[in-house]
Amino acid sequence: MLDANVLVLNRLWQAVNICTARRAFSLLYTGQAQVIDVEAGKFNTFNFEDWKDLSAAFEGHEEVARTISFSIKIPKIILLLLYDKLPRSSIKFNRKNIYQRDKNTCQYCGESPDIMSLNIDHVIPKVLGGKSLWTNVVCSCMTCNLRKGGRTPQQAGMRLIQPPKEPRWQHLVRFNIKTMHHESWKHFIDTAYWNTELENDEDK
Numbered sequence: 001m002l003d004a005n006v007l008v009l010n011r012l013w014q015a016v017n018i019c020t021a022r023r024a025f026s027l028l029y030t031g032q033a034q035v036i037d038v039e040a041g042k043f044n045t046f047n048f049e050d051w052k053d054l055s056a057a058f059e060g061h062e063e064v065a066r067t068i069s070f071s072i073k074i075p076k077i078i079l080l081l082l083y084d085k086l087p088r089s090s091i092k093f094n095r096k097n098i099y100q101r102d103k104n105t106c107q108y109c110g111e112s113p114d115i116m117s118l119n120i121d122h123v124i125p126k127v128l129g130g131k132s133l134w135t136n137v138v139c140s141c142m143t144c145n146l147r148k149g150g151r152t153p154q155q156a157g158m159r160l161i162q163p164p165k166e167p168r169w170q171h172l173v174r175f176n177i178k179t180m181h182h183e184s185w186k187h188f189i190d191t192a193y194w195n196t197e198l199e200n201d202e203d204k
Ligand SMILES: [Zn+2]
Pocket: 106, 107, 108, 109, 110, 111, 140, 141, 142, 143, 144, 145
């Protein structure tokens, strides 16, 4: 129940992420976020106390989290009060997200082989002091990985399709909504879609 998905909006009401109900409650409780509840096409915001009071009406409801002293309804959407973007560390630097950023495509030859035939390549190899950072790792197929070996792209006579960057929030949200969403998310996901298309370097 506390692992349920909650859509996270920034101060500008743009979808920036999806978090767990557990994380959402922690943000609510500390006053860093409010709940957005959609009722009859209207968006209402609630702070923690108001949401708790409202939840009293939902006793016995399946989407309620219980503590020792009270029950609270699991929100579907929260609004961050402080950040335009979530802290950067919230995008986990892991294999799944690296593959996702690179769309399961080898960043050297552009092929998209079976996912098991992909690897993570350090552009500047670790042995040459290359770090494990978003800006130094790319998806690579086994063939390109072997060909490159412990060399830089330049040394190996290979070129990256594009320099690796830290992924953007909107990109991840768009990827995730296909498999999990609530009807009430739709308005904000559509907004995220249009914002992504129109964003430029000035937003960075
Ligand atoms: Zn390749």
